[in-house]
Each structure stands twice: as structure tokens, then as C-alpha cells.
Amino acid sequence: xxxxxxxxxxxxxxxxxxILITGANSGLGFHxxxxxxxxxxxxxxxxxxxxxxxEAAALIKTRYPNAKLxxxxxxxxxxxxxxxxxxxxxxxxxxxxxxMNNAGVMAIPKRExxxxxxxxxxxxxxxxxxxxxxxxLDLIKKTPGSRITTQSSGLHKAIDTIRFDDINWTRSYxxxxxxxxxxxxxxxxTYELDRQLKAHHxxxxxxxxxxxxxxxxxxxxxxxxxxxxxxxxLAQTAEMGSLPILRAATENNLKGSEYxxxxxxxxxxxxxxxxxxxxxxxxxxxxxxxxxxxxxLTGIHYEF
Numbered sequence: 001x002x003x004x005x006x007x008x009x010x011x012x013x014x015x016x017x018x019i020l021i022t023g024a025n026s027g028l029g030f031h032x033x034x035x036x037x038x039x040x041x042x043x044x045x046x047x048x049x050x051x052x053x054x055e056a057a058a059l060i061k062t063r064y065p066n067a068k069l070x071x072x073x074x075x076x077x078x079x080x081x082x083x084x085x086x087x088x089x090x091x092x093x094x095x096x097x098x099x100m101n102n103a104g105v106m107a108i109p110k111r112e113x114x115x116x117x118x119x120x121x122x123x124x125x126x127x128x129x130x131x132x133x134x135x136x137l138d139l140i141k142k143t144p145g146s147r148i149t150t151q152s153s154g155l156h157k158a159i160d161t162i163r164f165d166d167i168n169w170t171r172s173y174x175x176x177x178x179x180x181x182x183x184x185x186x187x188x189x190t191y192e193l194d195r196q197l198k199a200h201h202x203x204x205x206x207x208x209x210x211x212x213x214x215x216x217x218x219x220x221x222x223x224x225x226x227x228x229x230x231x232x233x234l235a236q237t238a239e240m241g242s243l244p245i246l247r248a249a250t251e252n253n254l255k256g257s258e259y260x261x262x263x264x265x266x267x268x269x270x271x272x273x274x275x276x277x278x279x280x281x282x283x284x285x286x287x288x289x290x291x292x293x294x295x296x297l298t299g300i301h302y303e304f
Contacts, residue, residue, distance in 0.1 A: 015040035023103025076128030086135035125182035205256030211241035
């Protein structure tokens with residue numbers, strides 16, 4: 001019997017579920033918000049630019065007039081913004097069914113830093129989501145069957161270790177390796193978080209995904225060959241690219257630590273299936289070291 005491709009039709013009814021999506025105003029996050037709105041979920045769209053977020057919400061409502069959308073400001077490159085977001089979220093909500101750590105930056109040409117001085121890609125893609133998840137952990141713990149899903153990248157395989165001796169790339173900077181480190185960090189975080197949830201008998205799981213090569217705004221720093229030619233010739237749509245994170249966030253009966261991505265053309269295209277991350281992402285010692293460093297850098301200590 002031929003295997004059926006996983007699509008948004010496989011997403012179960014999500015009425016009454018609170019789902020928080022970072023970077024929900026464009027690209028993969030926008031298409032995830034669109035799909036989940038059609039399943040009845042209450043979507044919290046965490047966005048850096050409120051005007052763009054409201055425009056995206058209005059566009060979703062043209063397709064789903066009854067969509068339940070809440071646009072809230074969040075800058076993952078600023079720990080103060082993350083703390084303010086957490087305070088505002090706690091004032092509005094007493095449960096969180098799914099946290100989709102989706103937002104990110106990619107291949108910034110010259111080294112830039114976050115508000116607190118971290119290398120921008122590591123600081124935003126990993127530390128920002130690490131801090132956000134930690135600050136919302138109390139709501140995750142009190143919501144039965146909750147889930148944290150984090151967006152990684154197939155490019156995590158371009159690096160085989162976290163650069164612990166220069167984690168913020170102060171000595172030298174290579175945009176693609178710095179990006180790869182942030183995406184490897186996403187996976188180390190996911191797997192260690194899932195282990196901790198299980199060790200503390202918390203009714204929640206952590207999963208991960210990667211979109212393959214999807215045409216999004218992330219490629220704006222990648223140069224002409226990637227941003228235009230490769231996008232036009234090789235990339236799949238952002239809508240297709242959103243399927244892995246949607247599957248990781250919504251499929252029933254997952255056990256935790258699953259990693260979904262496309263399987264065609266070296267995992268660049270196709271429908272989402274279970275895929276394998278590299279050996280470095282399963283290094284438990286590196287995961288614990290990264291966790292300790294992340295708590296120290298962010299000042300956010302997880303209370304399991």
C-alpha cells in the first residue's frame with residue numbers, strides 16, 4: 001500500500017488550544033498560523049513588528065474570518081523584550097498547549113550582536129527561544145499534553161560541535177558556520193529539554209523540525225545565487241516548508257525528540273517524514289554544557 005503524504009489535512013481539530021508561534025507574520029510561521037487557524041486553534045502571533053503582524057493576521061482572516069488571533073510584540077534578540085512578552089502572556093493566558101519556536105535569522109554577512117551582546121544568530125535562534133521557553137515553562141507544565149516544537153535546519157550538519165571556547169564568534173566569524181551552530185544548538189536544546197521533561201514526569205514533550213530548502217525572507221542575506229537563482233530553481237514553497245513544524249507540533253501519539261523534515265533531494269524538498277539529525281546533536285555532554293551556558297548567559301533558570 002502506498003504511503004500517504006502528510007499534509008495539513010492530517011492536523012486534528014485544535015479548538016480551544018492555545019498555540020504560540022514566534023515569527024508568525026511571514027514565511028514558515030505565517031503559513032503555520034494560517035493552517036492552524038483553519039483547525040480552530042487560538043493563535044498567539046509573536047512578532048517583532050506589530051504592523052506586519054497585524055497585516056498578516058488580517059490576511060489570515062480573509063481566508064478564515066473566525067480565526068482567533070492575538071498579535072503580540074516579541075523581539076527574540078532582546079532578553080528584556082522576552083521578559084516583557086512573558087509578563088504580558090501570563091496576564092492573558094493560564095495555559096499553553098503548543099509553543100512553536102519558529103522565528104530565526106540566517107547568514108548575517110557581518111557579525112552583529114543582540115541587545116545583550118550575543119552573536120546575533122546564536123542569540124536569536126537559540127538563546128532567545130531558550131529564554132522564552134524557560135519563562136513559559138510554568139504554563140507548559142500545567143497544560144496536559146503540551147508540546148514545545150523548535151525549528152532547526154538541515155544545515156546543522158555543517159558543524160560537528162558547539163564552539164564552546166568562542167560561542168559568540170568574537171575571534172573570527174563565518175556566517176554559515178555561525179548559523180549552523182545556532183541550528184545545532186536548537187537540536188541539542190530540544191533533545192535535552194525532552195529528557196528533562198521525562199525525568200521530572202512532566203506531561204509534555206519536545207520535538208523538532210527543519211523545512212528543507214524553502215523560499216522565505218531568511219535568504220535575503222545569502223547572496224544572489226541563493227536568494228534568487230536557487231530559490232527559483234530548487235526551493236519549495238514556504239507553505240510546503242511549514243509542513244514539518246506543523247507535523248512536529250500537532251501529530252498525535254508522538255513520544256518526544258522526534259525530528260521531522262522533507263526527504264527528497266537530500267532533504268531539501270518534499271513532504272515531512274521522520275529524519276535523522278547528526279551525531280553531534282545527540283551528544284549529551286555537549287547538551288548539558290550548552291544548557292548550563294544558556295542559563296548563565298540568559299539568567300533564565302528552568303524550574304522543572
